Amino acid sequence: MLKKILYLSLIVFISTSIHAQEKIVIENNDNYKFQSEKNKPAQTTTIQRTAPVFQPRWSFGGNLGMSFWNGGTDIFLAPKAYYHISPKFLTGVGVTYIYSDGDYWAPPGRYYNYHSNSFGGSVSALYRPIPFLQFSAEYEGLQTEWRGRDIDDDSYFNNAIYLGASFVTGHFSFGFRYDVLYDDNRSVYGSAWTPFIGIYF
Numbered sequence: 212m213l214k215k216i217l218y219l220s221l222i223v224f225i226s227t228s229i230h231a232q233e234k235i236v237i238e239n240n241d242n243y244k245f246q247s248e249k250n251k252p253a254q255t256t257t258i259q260r261t262a263p264v265f266q267p268r269w270s271f272g273g274n275l276g277m278s279f280w281n282g283g284t285d286i287f288l289a290p291k292a293y294y295h296i297s298p299k300f301l302t303g304v305g306v307t308y309i310y311s312d313g314d315y316w317a318p319p320g321r322y323y324n325y326h327s328n329s330f331g332g333s334v335s336a337l338y339r340p341i342p343f344l345q346f347s348a349e350y351e352g353l354q355t356e357w358r359g360r361d362i363d364d365d366s367y368f369n370n371a372i373y374l375g376a377s378f379v380t381g382h383f384s385f386g387f388r389y390d391v392l393y394d395d396n397r398s399v400y401g402s403a404w405t406p407f408i409g410i411y412f
Contacts, residue, residue, distance in 0.1 A: 268295050272382070272411040273305060280401030283313020289333065293411065301337040306330070307351055311399045325359030329369075329399045345384055345409075347375040355399055369397045377409060384409035 273290040291305030309329040335349035350372055357365040370392055377386025385408055393403035 265298055267297075269293065270295065270411055272409060274407045274409050276405055276407035278400060278402060278405050281314065283311070283401050285309065285311045285313075285400050285405070287405075291333070291335070293337070299339050301339075303333075303335040303337065303349075305333050305335070307333055307353060309353065309399050313401065323359050325357060327355050327357045327399055329353040329355040339379065343379050345377045345379050345386070347373070347377070347388065349373045349375070349388070353399065355397075367397060369394070369399070371398065373405075375407070377407070379409075382411050384411070 270293045271291070272293065274287070276285075276287045276289075278285045287307060287309040289305050289307045291303045293301045293303045295301050307330065310326070311329070312326040314324055331351060331353035333349055333351040335347055337345055337347045339345045350370070353369050353371070355365075355367055355369060357367075371390045372392050373388040373390055375386055375388030377384040385406075387404055387406050390398065390400070390403045390405075393400075
């Protein structure tokens, strides 16, 4: 009986010693898988978000315009192709057709009815400092065929440089442009100022 008690006491002593050693290992080994939460190294994950890279691209559209003056009418159609250099800068090339009809004053104080057809091309540069505002500069060269009643027919070439500003919304722009080379005798328009509507798609 005494031997059994001694054996049992020895087993309890050994078990207690092993358990105490396991506690020491857990408390002093930082890499031990059962370490306490306060001893775990903090880990931080950083997610870096970058803006989409701008891709230069082509778009198409053009301008529609008209003006009315002293009984005359000017209508122009100008389909264009635009190249988007950046989100703010565009360049464009296009063709132009203009129909004009009205009364022409000539000495000795008579008005003559006329109509003309003009055709040519243009190059342009556009700048959008903010998404809804656009400034433009455009060169346009036109060959004009002039026909009228009681006046001689005429044919000539005319240069124009337009500076414009417009409001942009969606696929449309609305604005005015001014011809800095305007010539009363050669321009197909009755005024240096012309309104226009731009289309982009």
